[in-house]
Amino acid sequence: QVDPKDYTFSGLKDETVGRLPGKVAGQQFIIQDCENCSIYIFDHSATITIDDCVNCRIFLGPIKGSVFFRDCKDCKCVVACQQFRTRDCRKLEVFLCCATQPIVESSTGMKFGCFQYYYPELALQFKDAGLSIFNNTWSNIHDFTPVSGENNWGLLPENAVVQDYVPLPSCEELKAIRISTDAMRSIIPVTRGQRQKSSDESCLAVFFAGDYTTANARKLIDEMTGKGFQLVQTKEVSMKAEDAHRVFQQCASEFIPLLEKGPVVALEFNGDGAVEGCRSTINDVFSGTKVFVSESKASASQDVDNFYNFADMQMGM
Numbered sequence: 001q002v003d004p005k006d007y008t009f010s011g012l013k014d015e016t017v018g019r020l021p022g023k024v025a026g027q028q029f030i031i032q033d034c035e036n037c038s039i040y041i042f043d044h045s046a047t048i049t050i051d052d053c054v055n056c057r058i059f060l061g062p063i064k065g066s067v068f069f070r071d072c073k074d075c076k077c078v079v080a081c082q083q084f085r086t087r088d089c090r091k092l093e094v095f096l097c098c099a100t101q102p103i104v105e106s107s108t109g110m111k112f113g114c115f116q117y118y119y120p121e122l123a124l125q126f127k128d129a130g131l132s133i134f135n136n137t138w139s140n141i142h143d144f145t146p147v148s149g150e151n152n153w154g155l156l157p158e159n160a161v162v163q164d165y166v167p168l169p170s171c172e173e174l175k176a177i178r179i180s181t182d183a184m185r186s187i188i189p190v191t192r193g194q195r196q197k198s199s200d201e202s203c204l205a206v207f208f209a210g211d212y213t214t215a216n217a218r219k220l221i222d223e224m225t226g227k228g229f230q231l232v233q234t235k236e237v238s239m240k241a242e243d244a245h246r247v248f249q250q251c252a253s254e255f256i257p258l259l260e261k262g263p264v265v266a267l268e269f270n271g272d273g274a275v276e277g278c279r280s281t282i283n284d285v286f287s288g289t290k291v292f293v294s295e296s297k298a299s300a301s302q303d304v305d306n307f308y309n310f311a312d313m314q315m316g317m
Contacts (some may be wrong), residue, residue, distance in 0.1 A: 007024065011032075013034070042121070049068075054074060064128075078115060095138075108150075112154075115138065121151055184292040199272045201303075206293075207289070244256050
């Protein structure tokens, strides 16, 4: 029998509270009327609503459906979800992983950054919540109620550190969790999103489904960012043969047989020399793996557009 009290934090003040991995296990959760609290949900859930919270620090592990903030102000959050929405909120700062376009409504002073977090159970929780670590549109915000001449939302500073916003839990029970907020260890690849690109050269790399797809994609990200290139965006999406023709053009026939195994993972890197850097890294590190990589600087931006236009249509963006 599910006791709603186990899935609610209500009316708390100046407290640190949380739920350990395995304690929420896909149920829905409610957080309401909390003030100056640190709240941590280290598990996956169905949906979470957060109402009338003031000056709270909140970590929410992977949410299969939606998270909805209403009438909250001065809160700092780390959130992973399928859908993100705020209504009537003021001054929320959110490190976000969101599979669909985040929505703000009647809200002001919203600031967003890319989700950066790690603890050992988190990868499995993402799987249990049906979320891909590669589908994160954290910076592609839709403002339902824009005000002419005003900007209701913006991006956090690029060098923003999660721990300065949502510190690690201090209470004994939650200290046992082995957390890292180091961007290099983040379960979600840290992307530039909608920030200004540093170069007019981008490169698309696409890995096909297999036992090591995630590991390979992560390895390429580490190699490329280690060389000073920037990861702009990532995407995991299923493709059909006709999609392959549109995206991979003349190389399509080589890759079509690989699409039946499952979704592809695509990465966009940016920086002067990104195409050459990416091609040489893939030759050196992934010699036995079939990967699509942009041929040249000239074709690369078209590759990126082709793929992400297709992916956005797939995801209904």
